[in-house]
Amino acid sequence: MDASEIEHMIANGIPGARVxxxxxxxxxxxxxxVVVSESFEGKTLVERHQAVYNALGDAMRARVxxxxxxxxxxxxxxxxx
Amino acid sequence: MADVAEKIQSTxxxxxxxxxxKGNRSFPQCGFSAATVEIFEQLGAPFxxxxxxxxxxxxxxxxxxxxxxxxxxxxxxxxxxxxCDIVRELYESGELExxxxxxxxxxxxx
Numbered sequence: 153m154d155a156s157e158i159e160h161m162i163a164n165g166i167p168g169a170r171v172x173x174x175x176x177x178x179x180x181x182x183x184x185x186v187v188v189s190e191s192f193e194g195k196t197l198v199e200r201h202q203a204v205y206n207a208l209g210d211a212m213r214a215r216v217x218x219x220x221x222x223x224x225x226x227x228x229x230x231x232x233x
Numbered sequence: 234m235a236d237v238a239e240k241i242q243s244t245x246x247x248x249x250x251x252x253x254x255k256g257n258r259s260f261p262q263c264g265f266s267a268a269t270v271e272i273f274e275q276l277g278a279p280f281x282x283x284x285x286x287x288x289x290x291x292x293x294x295x296x297x298x299x300x301x302x303x304x305x306x307x308x309x310x311x312x313x314x315x316x317c318d319i320v321r322e323l324y325e326s327g328e329l330e331x332x333x334x335x336x337x338x339x340x341x342x343x
Contacts, residue, residue: 197319198301205302212302218265219303221318 153180153215158208162187165207170229181217188229197223237294245308249336250280253295254305257284265317266305272324278333310336 155173162171162185169189176184185204192200200223205212212219224232245251250273256262258270273280285292285304292304299306299313307314309332314320323329 197322198313198315201315201319202300213296 153211155183158183158185158211158216158219161209161211162204162207165209166191166203176220181215183216183218184220184222186222186224188224188226190226192223192225237290238298241291241295241298244281244283245311248281248308249310249339250278250333251308252280252282252305253285253291253308254282255284255286258282262286263304265303269305269307269317269320272320272329273333275324276330276333278337309333310339 155175159171159173162173163169166187166189168191169187171185171187173183173185176182187200187204189203191203195203201221204219204221204223208216208219252258252266252269252273254261254263254266254269256266258274261267261270270282283291283295285295295304295306296302301313301316303316305317307316307320314323314332320329323332
Protein backbone atom coordinates (compact mmCIF):
# COMPACT_ATOMS: atom_id res chain seq x y z
CA MET A 153 0.00 0.00 0.00
CA ASP A 154 1.46 3.36 -0.85
CA ALA A 155 0.30 6.89 -0.20
CA SER A 156 -0.83 7.57 -3.77
CA GLU A 157 -3.00 4.45 -3.76
CA ILE A 158 -4.77 5.72 -0.66
CA GLU A 159 -5.11 9.17 -2.19
CA HIS A 160 -6.85 7.69 -5.22
CA MET A 161 -9.20 5.58 -3.14
CA ILE A 162 -10.28 8.54 -1.03
CA ALA A 163 -10.62 10.84 -4.05
CA ASN A 164 -12.74 8.22 -5.84
CA GLY A 165 -14.96 7.71 -2.83
CA ILE A 166 -15.45 11.42 -2.16
CA PRO A 167 -15.79 13.08 -5.56
CA GLY A 168 -14.24 16.53 -5.74
CA ALA A 169 -12.19 16.04 -2.58
CA ARG A 170 -8.64 17.29 -2.42
CA VAL A 171 -6.54 14.64 -0.78
CA UNK A 172 -2.97 14.62 0.45
CA UNK A 173 -1.54 11.46 2.00
CA UNK A 174 1.84 10.98 3.60
CA UNK A 175 3.45 7.70 4.64
CA UNK A 176 5.06 8.92 7.82
CA UNK A 177 7.04 5.84 8.73
CA UNK A 178 7.90 4.75 5.21
CA UNK A 179 6.63 1.28 6.07
CA UNK A 180 3.49 1.35 3.93
CA UNK A 181 1.02 1.00 6.79
CA UNK A 182 1.07 4.23 8.81
CA UNK A 183 -0.41 7.18 6.99
CA UNK A 184 -1.46 10.73 7.54
CA UNK A 185 -4.19 12.20 5.35
CA VAL A 186 -5.62 15.66 4.87
CA VAL A 187 -8.95 15.61 3.04
CA VAL A 188 -10.67 18.81 1.94
CA SER A 189 -14.21 18.51 0.62
CA GLU A 190 -17.35 20.60 0.15
CA SER A 191 -19.32 17.55 1.21
CA PHE A 192 -18.03 17.93 4.80
CA GLU A 193 -20.03 21.12 5.21
CA GLY A 194 -22.53 20.67 8.04
CA LYS A 195 -21.18 17.21 8.93
CA THR A 196 -19.79 16.16 12.30
CA LEU A 197 -16.20 14.98 12.56
CA VAL A 198 -17.47 11.43 13.06
CA GLU A 199 -19.47 11.61 9.83
CA ARG A 200 -16.52 13.07 7.94
CA HIS A 201 -14.12 10.39 9.11
CA GLN A 202 -16.70 7.70 8.35
CA ALA A 203 -16.94 9.01 4.79
CA VAL A 204 -13.17 8.59 4.42
CA TYR A 205 -13.21 5.12 6.00
CA ASN A 206 -16.03 4.09 3.66
CA ALA A 207 -14.01 5.25 0.68
CA LEU A 208 -11.15 3.01 1.82
CA GLY A 209 -13.45 0.06 2.51
CA ASP A 210 -11.69 -3.22 3.19
CA ALA A 211 -8.25 -1.70 2.71
CA MET A 212 -8.82 0.25 5.92
CA ARG A 213 -9.58 -2.91 7.87
CA ALA A 214 -7.00 -5.19 6.33
CA ARG A 215 -4.03 -3.22 5.06
CA VAL A 216 -3.82 0.10 6.82
CA UNK A 217 -2.63 -0.12 10.37
CA UNK A 218 -2.97 3.54 11.20
CA UNK A 219 -4.40 6.53 9.43
CA UNK A 220 -4.27 9.94 11.04
CA UNK A 221 -7.05 12.03 9.56
CA UNK A 222 -7.71 15.73 9.14
CA UNK A 223 -11.03 16.45 7.46
CA UNK A 224 -11.72 20.04 6.45
CA UNK A 225 -14.22 22.03 4.46
CA UNK A 226 -12.68 24.36 1.84
CA UNK A 227 -13.39 27.32 4.16
CA UNK A 228 -11.65 25.65 7.09
CA UNK A 229 -8.72 24.78 4.88
CA UNK A 230 -8.38 28.38 3.71
CA UNK A 231 -8.32 29.53 7.34
CA UNK A 232 -5.45 27.22 8.16
CA UNK A 233 -3.17 28.81 5.65
CA MET B 234 -22.91 -11.09 18.27
CA ALA B 235 -26.05 -9.84 20.00
CA ASP B 236 -24.34 -10.62 23.28
CA VAL B 237 -21.30 -8.54 22.38
CA ALA B 238 -23.44 -5.58 21.37
CA GLU B 239 -25.34 -5.87 24.66
CA LYS B 240 -22.11 -6.03 26.61
CA ILE B 241 -20.79 -2.93 24.85
CA GLN B 242 -24.09 -1.12 25.31
CA SER B 243 -24.15 -1.84 29.02
CA THR B 244 -20.53 -0.68 29.42
CA UNK B 245 -21.26 2.67 27.78
CA UNK B 246 -24.53 3.02 29.70
CA UNK B 247 -22.85 2.43 33.03
CA UNK B 248 -19.86 4.73 32.58
CA UNK B 249 -19.86 8.41 31.70
CA UNK B 250 -16.60 8.16 29.78
CA UNK B 251 -15.37 4.94 28.20
CA UNK B 252 -12.22 4.36 26.18
CA UNK B 253 -12.09 1.18 24.13
CA UNK B 254 -8.35 0.88 23.70
CA LYS B 255 -5.35 -1.38 23.24
CA GLY B 256 -3.85 -2.06 26.64
CA ASN B 257 -4.86 -0.20 29.78
CA ARG B 258 -4.27 3.27 31.12
CA SER B 259 -0.96 2.36 32.78
CA PHE B 260 0.30 0.28 29.89
CA PRO B 261 -1.24 1.37 26.60
CA GLN B 262 -0.18 -0.96 23.77
CA CYS B 263 -0.49 1.55 20.96
CA GLY B 264 0.54 5.18 20.52
CA PHE B 265 -2.95 6.31 19.60
CA SER B 266 -4.48 4.68 22.66
CA ALA B 267 -1.75 6.24 24.80
CA ALA B 268 -2.39 9.71 23.37
CA THR B 269 -6.12 9.38 24.07
CA VAL B 270 -5.57 8.28 27.66
CA GLU B 271 -3.25 11.22 28.16
CA ILE B 272 -5.88 13.71 27.05
CA PHE B 273 -8.43 12.44 29.57
CA GLU B 274 -5.79 12.41 32.27
CA GLN B 275 -4.93 16.02 31.42
CA LEU B 276 -8.59 16.87 31.88
CA GLY B 277 -8.58 15.09 35.22
CA ALA B 278 -11.73 13.25 34.24
CA PRO B 279 -12.54 9.82 35.66
CA PHE B 280 -12.86 7.31 32.83
CA UNK B 281 -13.32 3.61 32.29
CA UNK B 282 -11.13 1.69 29.87
CA UNK B 283 -11.82 -1.54 28.02
CA UNK B 284 -8.76 -3.37 26.74
CA UNK B 285 -9.83 -4.81 23.39
CA UNK B 286 -6.69 -6.95 23.23
CA UNK B 287 -8.12 -9.01 26.08
CA UNK B 288 -11.31 -9.84 24.22
CA UNK B 289 -11.40 -10.64 20.52
CA UNK B 290 -15.20 -10.43 20.43
CA UNK B 291 -15.18 -6.88 21.78
CA UNK B 292 -12.29 -5.95 19.54
CA UNK B 293 -14.28 -6.82 16.42
CA UNK B 294 -17.67 -6.09 17.95
CA UNK B 295 -16.91 -2.48 18.82
CA UNK B 296 -15.91 -1.77 15.21
CA UNK B 297 -19.33 -2.91 14.00
CA UNK B 298 -21.12 -1.30 16.92
CA UNK B 299 -19.71 2.14 16.16
CA UNK B 300 -19.30 1.66 12.41
CA UNK B 301 -15.70 2.68 12.99
CA UNK B 302 -12.73 0.59 11.82
CA UNK B 303 -10.06 1.66 14.28
CA UNK B 304 -9.16 1.59 17.97
CA UNK B 305 -9.20 3.62 20.24
CA UNK B 306 -12.83 4.65 20.40
CA UNK B 307 -14.29 7.06 22.91
CA UNK B 308 -17.82 7.19 24.27
CA UNK B 309 -19.03 10.08 26.41
CA UNK B 310 -22.47 9.90 27.99
CA UNK B 311 -23.39 6.92 25.83
CA UNK B 312 -22.54 8.75 22.63
CA UNK B 313 -19.74 7.86 20.23
CA UNK B 314 -17.32 10.78 20.10
CA UNK B 315 -14.67 9.39 17.78
CA UNK B 316 -11.15 8.07 17.68
CA CYS B 317 -7.81 9.58 18.62
CA ASP B 318 -7.73 12.30 15.93
CA ILE B 319 -11.19 13.61 16.74
CA VAL B 320 -10.61 13.56 20.49
CA ARG B 321 -7.35 15.44 20.00
CA GLU B 322 -9.02 17.96 17.70
CA LEU B 323 -11.87 18.53 20.19
CA TYR B 324 -9.36 18.85 23.01
CA GLU B 325 -7.25 21.38 21.17
CA SER B 326 -10.26 23.45 20.13
CA GLY B 327 -11.49 23.51 23.73
CA GLU B 328 -14.70 21.61 22.95
CA LEU B 329 -13.84 18.42 24.77
CA GLU B 330 -13.63 19.83 28.28
CA UNK B 331 -17.22 21.16 28.40
CA UNK B 332 -18.47 17.86 26.92
CA UNK B 333 -16.69 15.99 29.68
CA UNK B 334 -17.85 18.33 32.42
CA UNK B 335 -21.42 18.19 31.22
CA UNK B 336 -21.34 14.40 31.11
CA UNK B 337 -19.92 14.16 34.61
CA UNK B 338 -22.39 16.69 35.98
CA UNK B 339 -25.45 15.07 34.42
CA UNK B 340 -27.28 12.68 36.71
CA UNK B 341 -25.89 10.96 39.75
CA UNK B 342 -25.05 7.70 37.98
CA UNK B 343 -21.50 6.49 37.84
